[in-house]
Amino acid sequence: MTLAFSALVAAGSVALNLPHPGIIVVLVGYFGLLFLTSYLRNSAWGLVSVFALTGFMGYTIGPIINMYLGLANGPSLVTAAMATTGVVFLGLSAYARSSKAPDMMRFSTFLFVGILVAFCMGLAAVFFQMPMLSVAVSGLFVLLMSGLIMWQTQDIIRGGETNYIMATVTLFVAIYNLFTSLLMGLRLGIYGAGQLGAYLCQAARTLGMTTTVVTPAADSPANEHADHVIVAPLDDLAASEALISRVDLITFELEDIASPVLDRLAEANAQGDVEVFPKVEHLRLLQNKCLQKRWFVEHQLPTAKFIDCPAEANISTLAAEFGLPFVQKTHRGGYDGRGVQVIREVDGADCLWPTATIIEEFIAPRRELAVLVARNTAGEESVFPVVEMDFNEQGHILSHVLSPASLPVEISSEAQQIALQFIRQLSGVGLFAVEMFLRNDKELLINEVAPRVHNSGHLTIEAHQTSQYEQHLRAIAGLPLGSTKQMEPSAMVNILYDNAIEAACARGHGVIAAGNNTNVHWYGKKGTHLLRKMGHITSTAQSIEEAQQNVDEALAALAS
Missing domain, CATH: 3.30.1490 (Dna Ligase; domain 1)
Structure with missing residues (x-):
């Protein structure tokens, strides 16, 4: 009955497309209700607490199921996990009652210590972003929950557990964790493994996804964050086949993908073997500047x-x-x-x-702006605040980003509306970076659009409730989009290689706090050349001017 109630709540969560509450709320809610149920197990209120616990867990599984249902092969994956859970539960329950079954009471200590260790390992995998550990924990939980089902069945049969409330809770927890362990880990494939790919891998981990990247280099920045790495040229069709066979969903950190590879991805998508976002036809359009500009004109979007x-x-x-x-x-x-x-x-x-x-x-005089805009598979849209970009004159490479851009409200609103108009007319899915010129401080023109996460959005990691990386993954996985609210003004500067910072680049790794709400992000790139992006620095502050001063001082300190 409690299982049916939990399933009903999960179905409601799926139907209403409710957002996932986050791991902290899940942990507090689960353990709070679990301890409350244990405390009330001998009273009528214990039954209420059981339904509260099972209903809450049903709600938390709804967004995970929704993530899968948004995929072409998602329904079959959910059905397979449900069927496997049912078969395992019924099979093990029957086996536990047979004379040939081992005495699971002898393994009580092993089971409960194992569950505690696996739980702690799972938390470590989430909070310390350890992809391979997370995969191992899922497999370990399948074994432990199978053992727990047999243990609880024998305990009930032999009269050891006479409290039906606690027996119900134990079996429910075992079934729930068995199902989520079989289902958890939407398999994400990423073409490209640079810094953008690395941040996508990190965001994927927080959403319970496993990642496989395709990269031509064995030392690419994303390699240490991905669960699996396919080292091959990006135009290698054998690598495409390997990726398609491994994952449920494919996305890109760069748009310059060879046409034969796109042909194969389109075919696999049409056959329901894998979902691809942004859509292949959109990637073909936006990877070509001429086609892109013609599309702007045809759809009456302002451009030079x-x-x-x-x-x-x-x-x-x-x-x-x-x-x-x-x-x-x-x-x-x-x-x-x-x-x-x-x-x-x-x-x-x-x-x-x-x-x-x-x-x-x-275009002159001009200011260069960017707007990140996202749209998920259900058509939900979100737009980030407009940012202003400043470029290195020597190589015309992005140098600074200031957010929000210091613009009149009506100009900012118009820029956001242009970005939304673009993604609506395209029917795009994912996050897109719409770069614009502001001519004479009054006329907005689209410069170009990147169908992916973007350098101008690095600062969303610290400055916004939802980073561009998480938002992109939410969009392509069919999850509700996150809030784009900006907590404080922020600034970012790219760390562009030159000889003055050679020593800092050699020793820099990971994220280093530089004080004043300023973080130095190193990408871990091995080779160097003039103006190569080796990392970036982000700061949040009470004002844009203060944030910019903080990143400039941190950048200057690298040369000292």
């Missing part, structure tokens, strides 16, 4: 004037149409200053690249 550069074009004819300076961008592969050049003179040293490019007007 551009043309697809003709093969016969020369600087003189382009200067006549766009004026000087103007911008040349490669169709694909451009990021961190690569694939972009500014043509400033007709007869100077500048020359056009002989490859597929677009020509775009140079």
Whole structure:
């Protein structure tokens, strides 16, 4: 009866798409109600407490089930876990009553010490982000809960447990943990294993997901945070097959994925073998600057004037149409200053690249902004505050991010609405970074959109209730989106390699507190070259000016 009640509450939690309360609330609620039930076990109130406990646990399992149901093969995974739990419970209960079953009373101490150790290991895996330990704990709990079912069945049969309330609670806890151990760990695949992939792996761990990354390098930053690593070129179809066979859901930390790989992912998605977000057709669109710009124009989204550069074009004819300076961008592969050049003179040293490019007007005067926007599989949307970006002039690589951007309210609101309009018209799923120009402090123009988590969103880890990484995973897993509320103004600066910080880069690892609510994040990259992103520094403060001063001082200290 209590199991049916718990199932009913879980069904309601699924139907209402209720958010997961978080591990702290789960632990407090579970142990509080468990101790209360034990205290009241000999009174009528104990029955009320049992229903409160089983109902609460049913509520907590609902969001986990919802996460799976949002996947193409999710219903089959949930059904398989339920069926396996039922078969194991009925089979072990029957076996425990047979004469051939071992005397589980002899293993009482082993079982309860084992459960305590496994519980502590599980907490360590969550709080210290130890992926492989979490997988091991799930397997250990399957064995321990199986043993607990046999132990409690024999104890009831032999008259050792005469209190039906405690017998019910023990069997319910065993069934619940058996089911969650079989179900827990949505398997996430990530193409790319740089710093963005590393933060996705860390966020996945907090949501109970296991991760597999595909990377061409054995020492990529995300490798130490992932449960499994496939070392292979990103265009390797064999690696794609291996990833598809391992995971339930695939996402990307970079958009420049080869067309044959996207073809295979689209096929696997259509067959229900794996879910892929952002959608393959959206990745194809947004990985190509020309297609992306045309889409903006077709959907009446504001963007700078551009043309697809003709093969016969020369600087003189382009200067006549766009004026000087103007911008040349490669169709694909451009990021961190690569694939972009500014043509400033007709007869100077500048020359056009002989490859597929677009020509775009140079926007000046301007400020550069970004808006992170997310949409989940159910169509729920959220948008982060507008941030302002400042770029390193030498390599046109992002240097500073300030949040929220110091803008008139109406400009900030318009920027957020443009980002929301984009994701709605695209019907995108996941988190997208919409980069914009603000011309003459009044006209907003979309520069480009990244279909993934973004460098401008690093500061959401400390400054927001939900980081961009967790929000992206919530969106693609079909979970309710988290709050984008910003707790305090914040600033971020990228740690771009130069010889002055060589020693700091060599010894830097993990996250180091620098005082004044300032953290230095090191990515653990082995090789170095000028302006390579080796880490970033984030600070939260009472004002943007104070936060920026904090990150600048922390950056300067690296050279000392």
